[in-house]
Amino acid sequence: MTFRYDETARNLARQAYQELEPLHVIAYFGPQVAEVNDEEGMTFFGSYFGWRAAPLGDIPAALVTATFYNFSPRATEPGWDSARATRTPSQLLDARERVADKALTRALGDLLSSPELPRTVERLNAALAAAPKGGRPLGAANLDLARDLAPHVALWQATATFRELRGDGHIASLVAHEITPCESVVFHEADRDPALPGGRMGRERAKNSRAWNDDEWAEALDALRVRGLLEADAERLTAKGSELYQLIEDETDDAGAGVWASIEDPLNLLAAARPFVHAVIDAGILPPRYQK
DSSP, rough: OSSSOOOOHHHHHHHHHHHHHHHHHHGTTTTTHHHHHHHHOOOOHHHHHHHHHGGGOOOOOOHHHHHHHHHHHHHHHHHHHHHHHHHHHHHHHHHHHHHHHHHHHHHHHGGGOOOOHHHHHHHHHHHTOOOOOOOHHHHHHTTOOOOOOHHHHHHHHHHHHHHHHHHHHHHHHHTTOOOOHHHHHHHHHHOTTSSSOOOOOOOHHHHHTTOOHHHHHHHHHHHHHTSBBBBBTTBBOOOHHHHHHHHHHHHHHHEEEEETTTTTSSSHHHHHHHHHHHHHHHHSSOOOOOOO
């Protein structure tokens, strides 16, 4: 396999994803989400898809389903429709920024007034300005947002944009390798060599949170076994499956490497962002898998 970027650049893209991801997820998980949901009268799926898809504008629910690849339409379409029933995309953006404000005000404490905060945001946004948009719907929509944000909320928005750009690249790889939406969840949650990258949510949690039913899960298992990607009598990757899993991760890193390869001293930029990310982790407001 020939990649556009070398291993160093691909590893940097993965490192950036791993380090910045905890800051991105505060707008979708944690106590502040429930607080704003209560204020807005929204369900979890309504806020999750309403807030994440809001940069795309006034779009049909089917497009949300296509963009949020590994979720069943049973989650995406009612969630988006309920969010849009009484709110504009701009109002949904306001709500997710309010969550980010609440969470980061609590987590950052004295760091809110750090002169490094606006400087780090400026550097992250400068890097994003060079990011490719083609074939990256969520990333491009976030890149094109024009919002007047306080520095701590702008920090969240920058990390969210990096995350959505990476996610778009990941979906492109899944599509290229003909891994269907439900199969992508089954494939990711299968037992595998611990040396392979990526954490797992757990079978039942992943199935239920993405709204796939038992029949769909069983069909995906069968399809992956026919391709020789899963063992015949277990939900475990075969050698062929492990090879494809690693390839998809490498292609995802390669798709995200362009942004980081263009940055002067990217490790310094990650170091500058690290205190803010660690403050979020230390605040204990994230799901357990991010509290490491």
